[in-house]
Amino acid sequence: MQNKIAHLPVLRQLVQKYLNLKKNDIAVDCTLGLGGHSKDILRKIGSGGLLIAFEQDEQNLKIAKENLREYKNIVFVHSNFINLTETLIKHRLNGKINGILLDLxxxxxxxxxxxxxxxxxxxxxxDMRFSKELNRLTAEEIINKYSAKKLAEIFRNYGEEKYAFKIATEIEKIRRKTPIKTTGELAKIIERIIPHRHYEHIHPATRVFQALRIEVNNELEVLKNVLPQTIEALAPHGRLVVISYHSLEDRIVKHFFKFQARTCICLPHILICQCKHEPSIKILTKKPVRPSENEIKTNPRSRSALLRAAEKI
Known part of the structure; x- marks a missing residue:
């Protein structure tokens, strides 16, 4: 199965540059996927190092295990990375990690x-579930059971969809007669609503499908939850690298990094600092790093990638 899927890790060289891993280091790949970045990490840390790799998708995990079968110093974790702290405590590794990757x-x-x-x-x-075992909610349930108001909020907030209300209203109208069960049916509904002049850059269904996927997998809340865990997990001078693919994710990472790097978190009206807050990280990327034009040509799915990195103080 794995040979049928062309998998190119995004920002491959930059990920390794910013992780800056060395022989015998301990690393965490929070998003194993098919194992592309993990293989690079394993090469960097050598046989004396250790990699903890999270993957909630059962199919991906099976393929990744096969792709990485030659490596004995990897612990596969079938779980959402929201369970990072719990897992590292179990292995007595919390606070000892040299590098963490989140490829979202x-x-x-x-x-x-x-x-x-x-x-x-x-x-x-x-469907749109990353894990059919760990997650029960499907996109079909959301489309057919959520109110039009709730659907519009999801499309607007998670997809930044301009026609969110019109699309949600049309969905509600159609599902009264017959349930919407397939991706093709939903895409056709969206295509009828969005004017053709907006078809130039991306498929008209792109934003709605993104929004549904985020809702199904609770992606933004999971990201907000795991970021503080990553700082706790890192050893001093350990590094965190995050690759996001849309502004919603990147904004969360950006604000988290800024907050953690601040020397003062007092409210604006307090003129003399009273919080005694110490920064926990040093930001390594002033602005998000983007793929080169050459990489985008080779791997078109990388075009929206944004990499941010930080080092624990």
Whole structure:
């Protein structure tokens, strides 16, 4: 199965540059996927190092285990990375990690494997769960059971969709007659609503599908929850690298980094600092690092990638 999926890790060299891992280091890949970045990490840390790799997707985990079968110093964790602290405490590694990677994008397998429901280019069940074992809520349930008001909020807040209300209203109208069950059915509804002049840059269903995926997997709340855990997990001078793929994720990472790097967190009206707050990180990337034009040509899915990195003080 793994040979059928072309998987190119995004910002590959820059990830390793900013992680700055050395022989015998301990690292965490919070988003194993098919194992592309993990393989690079394992090469850096050598046989004396250790990699803890999180993957909630059962299919990805199976493929990654096969792709990384030659390595014996990797612990595979079938879990959402929200359980980072719990897992590291179990292995007595919390506060001892030299590098953590969070690659928040969709894996190639999510778009290419059958019946995952992530792609509007196929007509398949509206699922969108990263894990069918760990997550019960599907995109089909959201589309058919959420109120039009709630759907519009999701499309607007998580997809930044300009036509959120119109799309939600049309969905509510259609599902009264018959449930909306497939990605193809939903994509056609969206195509009818969004004017053709907006078709130039991205498929009209892109933002709605992004919003649904975020809601199904609770992605933004999970990200907000795990970021403080990563700082606690790192050893002094350990590094955190985060790759995000849209402004919602990047904004969360940016604000978290800024807050953690501040020397004072007092409210603006307090003129003399009283908080005695000490910065916990040093930001390594003043602005998000983007892929080169050459990488975008080679791997078009990298075009929206934004990398931010920080080092624990």
């Amino acid at each position: 994008g969709l894996c190639s397998s999510h778009l290419e494997l059958e019946n995952r429901g992530f792609s509007f280019k196929k007509d398949e069940p509206l």
